[in-house]
Amino acid sequence: MTVEEIRGVVAGNNEINRFPIGMRVLAVDDDPTCLKLLDGLLRKCQYQVTTTNQAITALKMLKENRNRFDLVISDVYMPDMDGFKLLELVGLEMDLPVIMLSGNSDPKLVMKGITHGACDYLVKPVRLEELRNIWQHVIRRKVESKPQSKSNNNHEKSNQGNEGGDQNVKLNRKRKDEDEDVEENGHESDDDPSSQKKPRVVWSIDLHRKFVAAVNQLGDEKAVPRRILDLMNVDGLTRENVASHLQKYRLYIKRISHQANMVAAFGGSKDASSYMRMSPLEGLGDFRILSSSGRLSNAAYAPSGILGRLNSATGVTLHSLMAPPLVQPNHTQNKLQPVNHQNMNLFQEIPSSFDQCSNKPNTQLTDFSSIEESRIFTGNKLVDFNSIDESRMFTGSNPLMDPSVGLGSKSLKLSSTGSESFNLLSSSSNFLDQNGNQPPNFSSNQLPVGGNYGYSATVKGGICSNITTTDTIPLEAHGGGLVDEIVQNVNNQSLSNQKNGQYSKQDYSQYSQNAFSTLASLALASGGGGGLSGPLSHGGLNGGTSALFKTEMPSLEMKMRSSEDGLVVNNGYGSLDGLMTGMMKREQEARMIVDGEFGYDSYAFGPCA
Amino acid sequence: MERNQMQMHRQIATIRKSLFDQGYLDEQFVQLEELQDNSNPNFVEEVVTLFYRDSARFLYNLDQALEKRPLDFSRLDSLMHQFKGSSSSIGAKKVKIECTHFRDYCNARNTEGCKRTFQHVKKEYTTLKKKLEAYFQMSRQAGPIETACRPR
Numbered sequence: 001m002t003v004e005e006i007r008g009v010v011a012g013n014n015e016i017n018r019f020p021i022g023m024r025v026l027a028v029d030d031d032p033t034c035l036k037l038l039d040g041l042l043r044k045c046q047y048q049v050t051t052t053n054q055a056i057t058a059l060k061m062l063k064e065n066r067n068r069f070d071l072v073i074s075d076v077y078m079p080d081m082d083g084f085k086l087l088e089l090v091g092l093e094m095d096l097p098v099i100m101l102s103g104n105s106d107p108k109l110v111m112k113g114i115t116h117g118a119c120d121y122l123v124k125p126v127r128l129e130e131l132r133n134i135w136q137h138v139i140r141r142k143v144e145s146k147p148q149s150k151s152n153n154n155h156e157k158s159n160q161g162n163e164g165g166d167q168n169v170k171l172n173r174k175r176k177d178e179d180e181d182v183e184e185n186g187h188e189s190d191d192d193p194s195s196q197k198k199p200r201v202v203w204s205i206d207l208h209r210k211f212v213a214a215v216n217q218l219g220d221e222k223a224v225p226r227r228i229l230d231l232m233n234v235d236g237l238t239r240e241n242v243a244s245h246l247q248k249y250r251l252y253i254k255r256i257s258h259q260a261n262m263v264a265a266f267g268g269s270k271d272a273s274s275y276m277r278m279s280p281l282e283g284l285g286d287f288r289i290l291s292s293s294g295r296l297s298n299a300a301y302a303p304s305g306i307l308g309r310l311n312s313a314t315g316v317t318l319h320s321l322m323a324p325p326l327v328q329p330n331h332t333q334n335k336l337q338p339v340n341h342q343n344m345n346l347f348q349e350i351p352s353s354f355d356q357c358s359n360k361p362n363t364q365l366t367d368f369s370s371i372e373e374s375r376i377f378t379g380n381k382l383v384d385f386n387s388i389d390e391s392r393m394f395t396g397s398n399p400l401m402d403p404s405v406g407l408g409s410k411s412l413k414l415s416s417t418g419s420e421s422f423n424l425l426s427s428s429s430n431f432l433d434q435n436g437n438q439p440p441n442f443s444s445n446q447l448p449v450g451g452n453y454g455y456s457a458t459v460k461g462g463i464c465s466n467i468t469t470t471d472t473i474p475l476e477a478h479g480g481g482l483v484d485e486i487v488q489n490v491n492n493q494s495l496s497n498q499k500n501g502q503y504s505k506q507d508y509s510q511y512s513q514n515a516f517s518t519l520a521s522l523a524l525a526s527g528g529g530g531g532l533s534g535p536l537s538h539g540g541l542n543g544g545t546s547a548l549f550k551t552e553m554p555s556l557e558m559k560m561r562s563s564e565d566g567l568v569v570n571n572g573y574g575s576l577d578g579l580m581t582g583m584m585k586r587e588q589e590a591r592m593i594v595d596g597e598f599g600y601d602s603y604a605f606g607p608c609a
Numbered sequence: 610m611e612r613n614q615m616q617m618h619r620q621i622a623t624i625r626k627s628l629f630d631q632g633y634l635d636e637q638f639v640q641l642e643e644l645q646d647n648s649n650p651n652f653v654e655e656v657v658t659l660f661y662r663d664s665a666r667f668l669y670n671l672d673q674a675l676e677k678r679p680l681d682f683s684r685l686d687s688l689m690h691q692f693k694g695s696s697s698s699i700g701a702k703k704v705k706i707e708c709t710h711f712r713d714y715c716n717a718r719n720t721e722g723c724k725r726t727f728q729h730v731k732k733e734y735t736t737l738k739k740k741l742e743a744y745f746q747m748s749r750q751a752g753p754i755e756t757a758c759r760p761r
Contacts, residue, residue: 033660033695040644040652077691103694125637125697128644 020135021046024068028058028086029075029101034124038073038101041131055081059089066094070138073122076102076109084116091117095145097137101126143244145200201241207234211245617751624744633737638700654745660699661738667692668731675724685723686715696734703733 025047029035035051042049050069052058055078062069072090076083087098100113105123113121119137122130203211214231215223225243232242628634638653645652671688674681693708707730714722 031691031695031698032663033656034698036656036659037641037644037698040641040649040656043649044644103690103697124694125640125700128640 020138022048023135023138024048024070025050025134026058026061026069026072027051027074028055028072028078029053030078030080031075034075034101038126041126041128042073044128045132047135054078055083055086059086062090062094062096066096069096071097071099071134073099073101073134076100076104076113084112087113087116087118095141097141099134099137143240201237201245203245207232207237208245210234211242211249215246215249614751617747621744621747621751624740624747628740628744632702633740635700635702635705637697641699654748657699657741657745660695660701664692664695664734667695668734671727675727680718680720680723682715682718682723686712689715692730701734701737704730704737707733 025042027035027038027042027049028051029038030053032053035053039049039051050061052061055074058072058074059081062072074083074086074090078086083100083102087100090096090098097119098117099120099122100118101122101124102109102113103124110121119141120134201207210232211228214228217231218224218227223246225239225246228246229237229239229242629638641653641656667688671685671692674685674688689708689711693705693712696704696708707726711723711726711730714726
């Protein structure tokens with residue numbers, strides 16, 4: 001959407017086109033001196049400021065009217081309520097960007113803020129220059145959520161009647177004047193309207209599949225949003241949605257290639273295909289796929305078990321659905337090593353298989369799919385999901401798109417040719433279908449979206465396979481069902497660790513914010529871990545999870561939170577609390593899985609903003 | 610009259626400069642000044658007044674906490690952290706520095722050190738308060754700079 005449109009949407013009626021002037025900020029700080037200072041600074045920036053020195057009051061104000069504010073700035077330390085808690089609540093319930101403020105610049109706290117969903121973390125005393133830029137978080141959120149508004153079955157009311165349609169859906173949500181009360185996100189496959197206040201395009205697996213098909217069909221050079229949109233022929237989807245999705249997809253592919261290279265470096269001797277033949281599904285059990293629409297993306301990742309998980313994909317429209325390639329289920333410990341190799345081989349082979357995909361899609365894809373699935377869940381196997389990247393490719397609202405997505409990374413690589421990935425995707429879809437029970441919700445978090453997808457899915461009791469990779473955060477859409485899986489984004493480096501079937505400390509630092517992060521954030525939010533409220537721009541959690549996946553969530557967050565945050569893609573998440581619990585459990589489980597090697601503590605979350 | 614006013618303004622400027630030069634105030638204070646404008650004509654003074662009013666309770670609590678034996682260092686640290694945050698909001702540089710020293714001693718669980726530095730904190734706090742009060746008073750008397758400079 002154009003700048004004007006954004007402005008128009010964000011600002012009130014009387015301030016159209018003046019955004020960020022007049023942006024409505026709610027400032028919360030128990031210290032009156034700081035509050036007054038903040039008030040002065042914000043007024044200087046020409047924002048519309050409301051202040052309160054009590055978090056409880058702030059919450060009340062927000063609950064009364066969600067559209068009354070565009071942004072919330074809150075102190076971390078407050079006597080009546082912990083700032084992080086407020087952050088979670090605001091992020092989860094209201095999907096507003098929240099900026100944390102504190103006199104403490106300890107990185108751990110900053111990290112905590114980010115993981116809880118803060119858009120930004122400012123250190124006191126705050127300077128005017130810093131505040132002048134905070135409006136970007138508002139825009140970012142709108143933009144991020146836009147693509148999410150479209151879910152397969154979602155009908156965005158808000159889109160209708162807007163000029164140009166869809167793009168305003170999200171923006172409209174922000175406008176207090178145009179409170180269309182369309183909880184698009186809520187309308188998406190889930191029945192929890194309260195979870196989202198803005199409609200977002202949810203990149204469900206089907207949708208993503210169509211997208212990839214269109215991209216492949218057009219070829220790399222001609223794959224422009226307009227054409228893709230036309231080819232996809234999906235109602236309510238805007239060019240902007242497609243454009244942003246395409247961007248993520250491309251990043252994802254790049255990341256996948258990178259990942260694959262890394263995998264190749266490991267040089268497994270095993271035949272990748274043999275690996276593929278492993279029934280990944282079983283291993284996947286823990287696979288969590290983030291499916292924005294709760295669709296278990298192709299990742300037929302898990303055999304019933306996994307699928308079960310997927311079901312829970314509460315609204316996590318995280319693209320993660322892409323590909324569970326995260327985890328390679330190794331059925332046996334022994335296989336871990338080989339698996340790794342296989343994984344690598346897998347990767348290596350994938351390209352080739354991709355090439356052949358067109359020719360024998362089924363064969364290839366199937367393998368791939370399996371791999372992907374395995375990827376997703378580390379379960380007993382170590383998974384080096386480098387390919388996670390692929391899944392990550394789609395940030396934000398891509399629900400697990402077909403496992404092909406996971407393949408995706410591979411396919412993405414191939415995507416240059418276009419057709420292959422497409423084939424893969426379709427194949428994976430098929431593959432998924434094979435599993436039968438694809439729960440509508442992806443419980444697994446597919447973080448495949450975007451960039452690096454460090455996906456370390458830890459399968460319960462199993463080895464945690466890390467699918468690390470890239471920054472994308474493995475969005476774990478833990479649906480209720482998926483609680484078991486913890487998908488962790490593991491850095492590529494963890495691959496080596498994985499060899500031993502153990503996760504060494506996961507280095508989340510690689511998590512870059514990808515769309516997944518948003519998903520992650522959503523997941524997180526739902527997980528209650530971090531109300532990724534801030535960064536989560538994905539409003540579109542499918543499955544009604546109120547999990548706010550904010551694409552902006554740093555991938556790390558997602559990962560970390562995998563268990564907690566709710567990468568929950570579960571559609572079935574009725575309540576955030578449930579998600580949170582699930583997530584926490586998962587995270588814990590994941591920890592256990594790793595033979596104690598899992599180190600979650602060093603989450604290096606990228607900044608959300 | 611004008612000349613007097615101009616003289617006063619010059620005097621005020623000198624005092625202000627010395628506050629910075631002597632390290633009583635830092636850049637943050639300038640931020641406050643920048644926020645002062647026609648719609649907010651007494652912003653700086655308001656914020657400073659608010660600070661002194663509000664921070665009194667911190668000092669009181671800290672005093673109380675320091676009387677206890679043994680010292681609850683984490684509470685002391687937390688109180689001081691908040692106080693420090695407030696002080697830095699108005700640019701009270703020396704106060705802030707002493708707060709940092711206090712916290713260092715807290716972390717080292719050094720009772721004597723804590724008590725000693727707390728006295729420093731209070732001293733700096735009070736000194737700055739007096740200086741600022743004088744400064745604001747003079748500013749009020751001098752009136753807005755515009756009137757002083759308006760040619761007649």
